Amino acid sequence: MNNSSQPLPSFFSRISIAIGAFFRALSDAEYAARLTRIDDAPQPAAAPVAPPAPAPAPTPTPVTLRVATPDAALQLLSLFQREARLIDFTQENLSAYSDADIGAAARVVHEGCAKVLKEHFAIQPIRSEAEGSRVELPEGFDAAAVRLTGNVVGKAPFHGTLSHRGWRSAEVRLPKLTEAHDASILAPAEVEL
Secondary structure, three states: OOOOOOOOOOHHHHHHHHHHHHHHHHHOHHHHHHHHHHHHOOOOOOOOOOOOOOOOOOOOOOOOOOOOOOHHHHHHHHHHHHHHOHHHHHHOOHHHOOHHHHHHHHHHHHHHHHHHHHHHEEEEEOOOOOOOOEEEEOOOOOOOOOOOOOOOOOOOOEEEEOOOOOEEEEEEOOOOOOOOOOOOOOOOOOOOO
């Protein structure tokens, strides 16, 4: 639940925030350390809610957090750089370029990123219905795969309009790396002789 008066960021805003945080964490060790401290900080305990019936409240299942190693993320970033020049594009100051020039560059980045995703992932929609369709979410639906938005009250079954089909990776095919591979080198410097 959002306790502040600001609305929660949209899906696309969160993508922008995540990409920005990802690149900043790669280039700024202090920022990455602050993110780690935020992620490791104990969360405030929820206030206990008295059950409506005399039955005891269910004990929550403890959540085990996994520590993600950066190698796979760095490898993927390296693939995006090699095929789409994504890092070059995001590091460039675009204020000196026209919208047409930026659009042409974005087309190259888009095509390269799409190539990487097609070669290294099997990406499938979570929901098969067309966006804009009316859907029913039965009791016990997968809350990790479907996020409820809007006026969420009551309990399932829920009826609503599908605003985004969602995506899931059915397969990941990243190249295998040697032990000596330095994943932090996203693109080697180039020297023309």
